[in-house]
Amino acid sequence: MSALALGLLLASQAAAHDARGDRPHDHGPTPVPAGVRVPAWNELSPGQQAALARLRDDWDQLPASRRVRALEWVERKAxxxxxxxxxxxxxRAGARNFHDLPPELREKxxxxxxxxxxLPAEEQRALRKRWHDMSPEQRRAWLQTGGPxxxxxxxDAD
Incomplete structure:
Protein backbone atom coordinates (compact mmCIF):
# COMPACT_ATOMS: atom_id res chain seq x y z
CA MET A 1 0.00 0.00 0.00
CA SER A 2 1.52 3.34 -0.98
CA ALA A 3 1.98 6.11 1.54
CA LEU A 4 -0.60 8.26 -0.22
CA ALA A 5 -3.06 5.37 -0.34
CA LEU A 6 -2.52 5.09 3.37
CA GLY A 7 -3.24 8.77 3.65
CA LEU A 8 -6.47 8.20 1.77
CA LEU A 9 -7.36 5.37 4.14
CA LEU A 10 -6.73 7.57 7.15
CA ALA A 11 -8.66 10.39 5.58
CA SER A 12 -11.59 8.08 4.99
CA GLN A 13 -11.57 7.14 8.65
CA ALA A 14 -11.42 10.80 9.60
CA ALA A 15 -14.25 11.51 7.16
CA ALA A 16 -16.30 8.75 8.74
CA HIS A 17 -15.76 10.38 12.10
CA ASP A 18 -16.60 13.80 10.66
CA ALA A 19 -19.77 12.43 9.09
CA ARG A 20 -20.89 11.27 12.53
CA GLY A 21 -20.08 14.69 13.97
CA ASP A 22 -17.18 13.62 16.14
CA ARG A 23 -13.45 13.49 15.86
CA PRO A 24 -11.13 10.45 15.89
CA HIS A 25 -10.06 11.15 19.48
CA ASP A 26 -13.50 12.08 20.73
CA HIS A 27 -14.35 9.76 23.58
CA GLY A 28 -18.07 10.39 23.43
CA PRO A 29 -20.57 7.64 22.72
CA THR A 30 -19.94 5.52 19.65
CA PRO A 31 -23.24 5.01 17.88
CA VAL A 32 -24.45 1.43 17.75
CA PRO A 33 -25.82 0.72 14.25
CA ALA A 34 -29.48 -0.19 14.07
CA GLY A 35 -30.05 -3.92 14.34
CA VAL A 36 -26.65 -4.58 15.92
CA ARG A 37 -26.70 -6.35 19.26
CA VAL A 38 -23.58 -5.98 21.36
CA PRO A 39 -22.55 -9.36 22.81
CA ALA A 40 -22.54 -10.14 26.51
CA TRP A 41 -19.21 -11.19 28.05
CA ASN A 42 -19.95 -14.91 27.76
CA GLU A 43 -20.70 -14.45 24.02
CA LEU A 44 -17.26 -13.01 23.24
CA SER A 45 -14.64 -15.25 21.64
CA PRO A 46 -11.77 -16.41 23.87
CA GLY A 47 -9.46 -14.03 21.97
CA GLN A 48 -11.77 -11.09 22.55
CA GLN A 49 -12.09 -11.99 26.22
CA ALA A 50 -8.30 -12.15 26.56
CA ALA A 51 -7.84 -8.76 24.90
CA LEU A 52 -10.61 -7.20 26.99
CA ALA A 53 -9.79 -8.99 30.26
CA ARG A 54 -9.50 -5.72 32.19
CA LEU A 55 -13.19 -5.04 31.41
CA ARG A 56 -14.42 -8.51 32.41
CA ASP A 57 -16.14 -7.56 35.66
CA ASP A 58 -17.85 -4.49 34.16
CA TRP A 59 -18.51 -5.65 30.58
CA ASP A 60 -22.19 -6.50 30.89
CA GLN A 61 -22.93 -3.20 32.67
CA LEU A 62 -21.02 -0.97 30.24
CA PRO A 63 -23.06 1.12 27.81
CA ALA A 64 -23.38 -0.51 24.38
CA SER A 65 -21.44 2.38 22.82
CA ARG A 66 -18.44 1.71 25.06
CA ARG A 67 -18.53 -2.04 24.30
CA VAL A 68 -18.69 -1.29 20.56
CA ARG A 69 -15.67 1.00 20.85
CA ALA A 70 -13.78 -1.68 22.82
CA LEU A 71 -14.56 -4.35 20.20
CA GLU A 72 -13.46 -1.98 17.41
CA TRP A 73 -10.19 -1.45 19.28
CA VAL A 74 -9.65 -5.24 19.49
CA GLU A 75 -10.21 -5.55 15.72
CA ARG A 76 -7.84 -2.66 14.90
CA LYS A 77 -5.19 -4.13 17.22
CA ALA A 78 -5.48 -7.54 15.54
CA ARG A 92 2.80 5.52 9.56
CA ALA A 93 4.18 7.31 6.50
CA GLY A 94 0.66 7.74 5.12
CA ALA A 95 -0.48 9.20 8.41
CA ARG A 96 2.45 11.63 8.38
CA ASN A 97 1.70 12.59 4.75
CA PHE A 98 -1.96 13.26 5.56
CA HIS A 99 -1.03 15.22 8.68
CA ASP A 100 1.46 17.31 6.70
CA LEU A 101 -1.14 18.37 4.13
CA PRO A 102 -2.49 21.89 4.54
CA PRO A 103 -5.91 21.85 6.26
CA GLU A 104 -7.74 22.83 3.06
CA LEU A 105 -6.22 19.86 1.17
CA ARG A 106 -7.05 17.49 4.03
CA GLU A 107 -10.66 18.66 3.84
CA LYS A 108 -10.66 18.22 0.05
CA LEU A 119 -19.61 5.34 -6.57
CA PRO A 120 -20.02 1.74 -7.76
CA ALA A 121 -17.20 -0.58 -6.64
CA GLU A 122 -15.73 -0.89 -10.15
CA GLU A 123 -15.47 2.90 -10.51
CA GLN A 124 -13.90 3.14 -7.07
CA ARG A 125 -11.25 0.58 -8.04
CA ALA A 126 -10.52 2.38 -11.31
CA LEU A 127 -10.10 5.74 -9.58
CA ARG A 128 -7.90 4.23 -6.87
CA LYS A 129 -5.71 2.55 -9.50
CA ARG A 130 -5.41 5.82 -11.37
CA TRP A 131 -4.50 7.59 -8.10
CA HIS A 132 -1.80 5.00 -7.32
CA ASP A 133 -0.32 5.35 -10.82
CA MET A 134 0.14 9.11 -10.40
CA SER A 135 3.13 10.97 -9.01
CA PRO A 136 2.74 12.82 -5.70
CA GLU A 137 2.71 16.12 -7.61
CA GLN A 138 -0.10 14.92 -9.87
CA ARG A 139 -2.07 13.70 -6.86
CA ARG A 140 -1.70 17.04 -5.10
CA ALA A 141 -2.82 18.87 -8.26
CA TRP A 142 -5.86 16.60 -8.52
CA LEU A 143 -6.71 17.24 -4.87
CA GLN A 144 -6.43 20.99 -5.39
CA THR A 145 -9.12 20.79 -8.08
CA GLY A 146 -11.40 18.60 -5.96
CA GLY A 147 -9.91 15.11 -6.06
CA PRO A 148 -11.08 11.70 -7.27
CA ASP A 156 -0.76 15.92 -17.27
CA ALA A 157 -1.90 12.75 -15.44
CA ASP A 158 -2.88 10.93 -18.65
Whole structure:
Protein backbone atom coordinates (compact mmCIF):
# COMPACT_ATOMS: atom_id res chain seq x y z
CA MET A 1 0.00 0.00 0.00
CA SER A 2 1.52 3.34 -0.98
CA ALA A 3 1.98 6.11 1.54
CA LEU A 4 -0.60 8.26 -0.22
CA ALA A 5 -3.06 5.37 -0.34
CA LEU A 6 -2.52 5.09 3.37
CA GLY A 7 -3.24 8.77 3.65
CA LEU A 8 -6.47 8.20 1.77
CA LEU A 9 -7.36 5.37 4.14
CA LEU A 10 -6.73 7.57 7.15
CA ALA A 11 -8.66 10.39 5.58
CA SER A 12 -11.59 8.08 4.99
CA GLN A 13 -11.57 7.14 8.65
CA ALA A 14 -11.42 10.80 9.60
CA ALA A 15 -14.25 11.51 7.16
CA ALA A 16 -16.30 8.75 8.74
CA HIS A 17 -15.76 10.38 12.10
CA ASP A 18 -16.60 13.80 10.66
CA ALA A 19 -19.77 12.43 9.09
CA ARG A 20 -20.89 11.27 12.53
CA GLY A 21 -20.08 14.69 13.97
CA ASP A 22 -17.18 13.62 16.14
CA ARG A 23 -13.45 13.49 15.86
CA PRO A 24 -11.13 10.45 15.89
CA HIS A 25 -10.06 11.15 19.48
CA ASP A 26 -13.50 12.08 20.73
CA HIS A 27 -14.35 9.76 23.58
CA GLY A 28 -18.07 10.39 23.43
CA PRO A 29 -20.57 7.64 22.72
CA THR A 30 -19.94 5.52 19.65
CA PRO A 31 -23.24 5.01 17.88
CA VAL A 32 -24.45 1.43 17.75
CA PRO A 33 -25.82 0.72 14.25
CA ALA A 34 -29.48 -0.19 14.07
CA GLY A 35 -30.05 -3.92 14.34
CA VAL A 36 -26.65 -4.58 15.92
CA ARG A 37 -26.70 -6.35 19.26
CA VAL A 38 -23.58 -5.98 21.36
CA PRO A 39 -22.55 -9.36 22.81
CA ALA A 40 -22.54 -10.14 26.51
CA TRP A 41 -19.21 -11.19 28.05
CA ASN A 42 -19.95 -14.91 27.76
CA GLU A 43 -20.70 -14.45 24.02
CA LEU A 44 -17.26 -13.01 23.24
CA SER A 45 -14.64 -15.25 21.64
CA PRO A 46 -11.77 -16.41 23.87
CA GLY A 47 -9.46 -14.03 21.97
CA GLN A 48 -11.77 -11.09 22.55
CA GLN A 49 -12.09 -11.99 26.22
CA ALA A 50 -8.30 -12.15 26.56
CA ALA A 51 -7.84 -8.76 24.90
CA LEU A 52 -10.61 -7.20 26.99
CA ALA A 53 -9.79 -8.99 30.26
CA ARG A 54 -9.50 -5.72 32.19
CA LEU A 55 -13.19 -5.04 31.41
CA ARG A 56 -14.42 -8.51 32.41
CA ASP A 57 -16.14 -7.56 35.66
CA ASP A 58 -17.85 -4.49 34.16
CA TRP A 59 -18.51 -5.65 30.58
CA ASP A 60 -22.19 -6.50 30.89
CA GLN A 61 -22.93 -3.20 32.67
CA LEU A 62 -21.02 -0.97 30.24
CA PRO A 63 -23.06 1.12 27.81
CA ALA A 64 -23.38 -0.51 24.38
CA SER A 65 -21.44 2.38 22.82
CA ARG A 66 -18.44 1.71 25.06
CA ARG A 67 -18.53 -2.04 24.30
CA VAL A 68 -18.69 -1.29 20.56
CA ARG A 69 -15.67 1.00 20.85
CA ALA A 70 -13.78 -1.68 22.82
CA LEU A 71 -14.56 -4.35 20.20
CA GLU A 72 -13.46 -1.98 17.41
CA TRP A 73 -10.19 -1.45 19.28
CA VAL A 74 -9.65 -5.24 19.49
CA GLU A 75 -10.21 -5.55 15.72
CA ARG A 76 -7.84 -2.66 14.90
CA LYS A 77 -5.19 -4.13 17.22
CA ALA A 78 -5.48 -7.54 15.54
CA UNK A 79 -5.16 -5.98 12.06
CA UNK A 80 -2.12 -3.97 13.21
CA UNK A 81 -0.44 -7.03 14.70
CA UNK A 82 -1.08 -9.01 11.50
CA UNK A 83 0.80 -6.42 9.43
CA UNK A 84 4.40 -6.81 8.43
CA UNK A 85 6.85 -4.16 9.68
CA UNK A 86 6.90 -2.75 6.14
CA UNK A 87 3.11 -2.41 6.07
CA UNK A 88 3.17 -0.70 9.46
CA UNK A 89 5.79 1.78 8.26
CA UNK A 90 3.73 2.53 5.14
CA UNK A 91 0.75 3.21 7.37
CA ARG A 92 2.80 5.52 9.56
CA ALA A 93 4.18 7.31 6.50
CA GLY A 94 0.66 7.74 5.12
CA ALA A 95 -0.48 9.20 8.41
CA ARG A 96 2.45 11.63 8.38
CA ASN A 97 1.70 12.59 4.75
CA PHE A 98 -1.96 13.26 5.56
CA HIS A 99 -1.03 15.22 8.68
CA ASP A 100 1.46 17.31 6.70
CA LEU A 101 -1.14 18.37 4.13
CA PRO A 102 -2.49 21.89 4.54
CA PRO A 103 -5.91 21.85 6.26
CA GLU A 104 -7.74 22.83 3.06
CA LEU A 105 -6.22 19.86 1.17
CA ARG A 106 -7.05 17.49 4.03
CA GLU A 107 -10.66 18.66 3.84
CA LYS A 108 -10.66 18.22 0.05
CA UNK A 109 -9.31 14.69 0.53
CA UNK A 110 -12.08 13.91 3.03
CA UNK A 111 -14.71 15.29 0.63
CA UNK A 112 -13.22 13.28 -2.23
CA UNK A 113 -13.35 10.09 -0.17
CA UNK A 114 -16.96 10.73 0.83
CA UNK A 115 -17.83 11.14 -2.85
CA UNK A 116 -15.75 8.10 -3.80
CA UNK A 117 -17.73 5.90 -1.41
CA UNK A 118 -20.94 6.75 -3.28
CA LEU A 119 -19.61 5.34 -6.57
CA PRO A 120 -20.02 1.74 -7.76
CA ALA A 121 -17.20 -0.58 -6.64
CA GLU A 122 -15.73 -0.89 -10.15
CA GLU A 123 -15.47 2.90 -10.51
CA GLN A 124 -13.90 3.14 -7.07
CA ARG A 125 -11.25 0.58 -8.04
CA ALA A 126 -10.52 2.38 -11.31
CA LEU A 127 -10.10 5.74 -9.58
CA ARG A 128 -7.90 4.23 -6.87
CA LYS A 129 -5.71 2.55 -9.50
CA ARG A 130 -5.41 5.82 -11.37
CA TRP A 131 -4.50 7.59 -8.10
CA HIS A 132 -1.80 5.00 -7.32
CA ASP A 133 -0.32 5.35 -10.82
CA MET A 134 0.14 9.11 -10.40
CA SER A 135 3.13 10.97 -9.01
CA PRO A 136 2.74 12.82 -5.70
CA GLU A 137 2.71 16.12 -7.61
CA GLN A 138 -0.10 14.92 -9.87
CA ARG A 139 -2.07 13.70 -6.86
CA ARG A 140 -1.70 17.04 -5.10
CA ALA A 141 -2.82 18.87 -8.26
CA TRP A 142 -5.86 16.60 -8.52
CA LEU A 143 -6.71 17.24 -4.87
CA GLN A 144 -6.43 20.99 -5.39
CA THR A 145 -9.12 20.79 -8.08
CA GLY A 146 -11.40 18.60 -5.96
CA GLY A 147 -9.91 15.11 -6.06
CA PRO A 148 -11.08 11.70 -7.27
CA UNK A 149 -14.85 11.33 -7.68
CA UNK A 150 -15.23 15.12 -7.63
CA UNK A 151 -13.14 16.45 -10.51
CA UNK A 152 -11.38 14.94 -13.51
CA UNK A 153 -7.67 14.21 -13.10
CA UNK A 154 -5.22 16.90 -14.19
CA UNK A 155 -4.39 16.92 -17.90
CA ASP A 156 -0.76 15.92 -17.27
CA ALA A 157 -1.90 12.75 -15.44
CA ASP A 158 -2.88 10.93 -18.65
Missing amino acids: RWEAMTPEQREKL MRASLRALRT AISPPPA
